[in-house]
Amino acid sequence: MTHYEDIKKQIRDLLINQKLAVLSTHHSGQPYASLIAFVGKEDLKEIYFVTPRTTRKFANLSADSRVAILINSSLNMDSDFHEAVSVTVLGNAKETNGAEKDDILGLYLTKHPYLEAFATSPTCALVKITIKTYVMVRNFQHVMELHIDQ
Amino acid sequence: MNWILSPLEVKPDHRNRIGPKAYALSLMAREGFNIPDTLFLTVDAYNAFVNAAGLRERILLELNRKKFKDMRWEEIWDCATRIRHIFLKKQIPDPLKSYLTEKIQLRFKGKALAIRSSAPDEDASGSSFAGLHESFVNVRGTSSILDHIRLVWTSLWSDAALLYRQEIGLDVDKSEMAVVLQETVTGNRSGVVFSQNPNDETQVIIESVYGLNQGLVDGMVEPDRWVLDRDKKTVLSHKSVQRKHWMIPSETGVEMTPLPEDLSRRPPLSSEEAIDICELAFQAETLFKAPQDVEWTMKKDALYVLQSRPITTLSPSETEDKRAWYLSLHRSVENLKALRTTIEETLIPEMAKTAKDLAEQDITVLSDRELAGEVRRRWKINQHWVNTYWEEFIPYAHGVRLFGQYYNDAMRPDDPYAFMNLLTQTKMASLERNQLMEDLAAMVREDRQLLECLKSGAVLERDSKFSEKVNQFIEKFGDLSCAVTGGTDCATDTRPLFKLLLEMAINPSSLAFRKQPRNALTLQQRFFERFQGSKRKEAEELLDLARSSYRLRDDDNIYLGKIEAQLLNAVKEAKSRVESSERRGTHTSELDDLKSVIHNLDYGNGKRELTISSNEYGFKINPRQLVGQPAGPGLSRGKARVIRHHLDLQDFKNAEILVCDSVDPNMTFVIPLAAGVIERRGGMLIHGAIIAREYGLPCVTGIPDATLLIHTGDDITVDGFLGIVTISQKDR
Incomplete structure (x- = not known):
């Protein structure tokens, strides 16, 4: 398997197998981290999550769409140090609406069926992150980047 | 629990x-x-x-x-x-x-x-x-x-x-x-018994030595050997050997010493005792319901069992053959000492003489047919030394690892490679070459006219002191244009050498890179102080062995390169004759012979494909941080110079970081200019790591696809403590 295929496969596996990720936004330069339940698209170009519009993270990303997300396969065990794969995602966030929202909501609830009431609440936004770069870390310190032209 | x-x-x-x-x-x-x-x-x-x-x-x-x-x-x-x-x-x-x-x-x-x-x-x-x-x-x-x-x-x-x-x-x-x-039972006779001969199921085999079993098990003491009939329990044969040594308990551990004269004259076992041991093996076989390999020892007349295990070599499988190879990764001191004598006293002088004899031979006077024969002869000679390199010189590198383990056991240093400080600063041929280059660069730096002459590419004064020294250098080490030491014909002139000398002359600070002997003497003193008496002698011998092994790890390639250069000289002469005859349109059967020799020995075929799949429409991958092995402590940052072909070396600039697939000593003349070394091949004993340590440069080895993922001009950081290379992305 070439580097390229290998990296794409590992990122795709992580997007499919992990349910939670850490989202980074900021407010006037003050970084802010929060946990999100996400779903990734097969083509690796977009990630989606749902959040109430009253949250800090939503206010932050509305003011500055640049965000970072950390997704990783660690199990909170010693073995994570040599086994876990971690991906930092860089991209821009924007609320989706209309037909796109309906499509993606289906995808989102297939992965997180227990969040149906939450995700369909009129007070929640479905946020799309358009991805520019994945930074993948494995073998403790081996780092490769995958850049996407959007 | x-x-x-x-x-x-x-x-x-x-x-x-x-x-x-x-x-x-x-x-x-x-x-x-x-x-x-x-x-x-x-x-x-x-x-x-x-x-x-x-x-x-x-x-x-x-x-x-x-x-x-x-x-x-x-x-x-x-x-x-x-x-x-x-x-x-x-x-x-x-x-x-x-x-x-x-x-x-x-x-x-x-x-x-x-x-x-x-x-x-x-x-x-x-x-x-x-x-x-x-x-x-x-x-x-x-x-x-x-x-x-x-x-x-x-x-x-x-x-x-x-x-x-x-x-x-x-x-x-x-x-x-x-x-x-x-x-520990301090048996005066010991051995192993196979209740069934792996090669003949009707027989029992006993091997026995005087002293402890360690001598036999480690292959240090040759045993007497008895073959017995399994059914009749009678001795069929006894192979007597020259009994010279035995392994006996020392103050701590064991030591091999000469066997007393009276014992050396008689076998360690009588026939009756051999039969007793055979009985012991049968009892073990009965207990475990399978043929056994039993280690035993005799103290006075009491027979002790040290261990018993099933015979696993009744039908040797491929796996077990490989185990023998893995075991060969560990060489004993005695084995390495013998190898050292062979290498230093026989092989190196023979290599030097071979290269000298070949260099002295005037191949221009040979007829085409004779030249074809000479190319074949030189190819065989070169091949012989390449084989010798793998069979004798590579195993000798184990001298360094043996010493490393000995040092770490005794000193328990914080850095497991601290022992390397006792091995560097040895007199290596590549260092002598680099010192000569530094001397030449100093001459250029001090002579403005000469510097301008080299810059403009003008012809040098033939009998100047500089020309004389350059000629001496080329005679000994070649003009650096070839991938083998002593080669002079890979480029049309001496420009590769002069480019590097200019770079070194203009950047005198680079010469200060050469590391001074660290606290090697203090370390050595502390190491020796740990031992007394015969142990002290053992430590001294091991250090001496390791230094020789370390030096040869580098030098052997230089000597090998000189022989290969002579083969290339003959090939070049043959090529030139073929080309000139083709230009003239002449044709002889002798020339066909030359053509076929050149064709058969063609160099450079089967090279690695130097591309890597990294892009697909809409996607692009970049390496950010690559993990290898820490092979030379230190941290440095600079532009990468990726070497894919030998002649890429001539463009090497001061304070660049050398990135290559595998460094060999015929390439390390750029090291005085380098700020760090990165190599695809991994290990502490590869040439890149050795020379980097000599110059105190950060070095990371074992980066897969280093020359494909890193590009000349990339800003990179070499962390030789952690074994990590970081590639900066300007726009991120």
Whole structure:
């Protein structure tokens, strides 16, 4: 398997197998981290999550769409140090609406069926992150980047 | 959880907690065999040690720096060295230490012990691990015993053991080690008996030496050998050998000394004693219901069983053949000393003479037919020395590893490679070449006219002092345009050499890179102070051996290069004749012969494809941080100079970082200009790492696809402490 295929496969596996990720936004330069339940698209170009519009993270990303997300396969065990794969995602966030929202909501609830009431609440936004770069870390310190032209 | 079991406490379900070797001993003890006083340390004791302070994950982090299959044996050795070092530096946790101390003192009352490995996964694999793990004899004092228990535990992670487990498909993550503690029986005669000859099932084989069994097992003392008839229990033959040495207990451990004259004249066993030993083997075979390989020793007239295991070589499989190769990764001091004599006194002088004789021969006077014959002859000569390089010179590199282990055991330094400081600054041919280049660069720097002359590419004054020195340099080391030392015909002129000299002249600061001898003398003094008497002599000998081994690791390529250069000279002469005849349109049968020789020896075929799949529409991959092996401490940042072809070296600029597939000493003339070294090949003993240490440069080796992922001009950082290379992305 070439580097390229290998990296794409590992990122795709992580997007499919992990349910939670850490989202980074900021407010006037003050970084802010929060946990999100996400779903990734097969083509690796977009990630989606749902959040109430009253949250800090939503206010932050509305003011500055640049965000970072950390997704990783660690199990909170010693073995994570040599086994876990971690991906930092860089991209821009924007609320989706209309037909796109309906499509993606289906995808989102297939992965997180227990969040149906939450995700369909009129007070929640479905946020799309358009991805520019994945930074993948494995073998403790081996780092490769995958850049996407959007 | 049982940390220690006595043989009579062992139950069938303990087998996977103490390993097959210990389990067999417990059964023999129960059946009344005469075994020395024994205790078993279960794998629970090993696990209590490795689980303390996350040792297990530290091991796995080392082993998972990259894919195991991508590691060369030298990298695996480095991994094993680091793991061994972690074990040596890590103290046994207090509850376990107190428990073991009390039990050992109570049971053995200060007697010297043999400490042997007993790996449970021998059972799981059905394969023999004989010889792959460590055993120690005649260890005295509780502190030393606990120390040697750690050494047996760590031998689970030796390079040979790791490779073998990988080979037979065992999961190294789950490996555990039990230990046999046995009173050392100072037998005056010892040996092994095979209850069934692996090559003839009607026979029994006995091998025996004077003294301890260590001499026989390690292959240091040649044994007498008896063949007996299994049915009749009679001696069929006895092969007597020249008995010169025996292995006896020393103050700590064992030592090989000359065998007393009276013993050397008579075999260690009488025929009656051989039959007694045969009987012992049959009893073991009956107990275990399979032919056995039994280690025994005799003290006065009492016969002791040290261990018994099933014979695994009745039908040698491919795997076992490979085990022999893994075992060959460990060379004894005696073996290396003999190799040193051969290399230093015979092979190197022969290589030097061969290169000189070939250089003196005027090939221009040969007829076309004679030249074709000469090219063939030179190819054979070169091939002979390439083979010699693999068979003799490469194994000799083990001198460094042997010393490294010896040094680390004695000194327990923080840096497992501190021993390398005692080996650098040796007189290597590549360093002599680089010093001459530095002298030439200094001449250029001090002579403005000469500097301008070189810059403009004007012709040098033929009889100037500089020209004279340049000619001397070229005569000895070639003009650096060829990938072999001594070659002069790969470029049209001396521009590659002059470009580098100019770069060195303009950047005098680069010359200060050369590292001064660190505290090598103090280190050496401290090392020697650890030993007294014969041990001191042993330490001195080992250091001397390691220095020779280290020096030759570099020099051998230079000598080999000189011979290959002479082959290339003859090929070049042949090519030139063919081309000129083709231009003239002449044709002879002799010329066909020359053509066919050139065709058959064509160089440069089968080169690696220098591309990597990294892009697809809409996507692009970039390396950000690459993990290799730390091979030279230090941190530096600079532009990458990726070497894909030898002539790329001539563009090397001051303070660039050398990135290449595999450095060889015929390339290291750019090192005085370099700020760091990165190499695809991994290991502490590869040439890139050796020369980087000499110049005190940060070095990272074992980066897969280094020359494909990094590009000339990339801003890179070399972290030689952690073995990490970082590539800066300007726009991010």
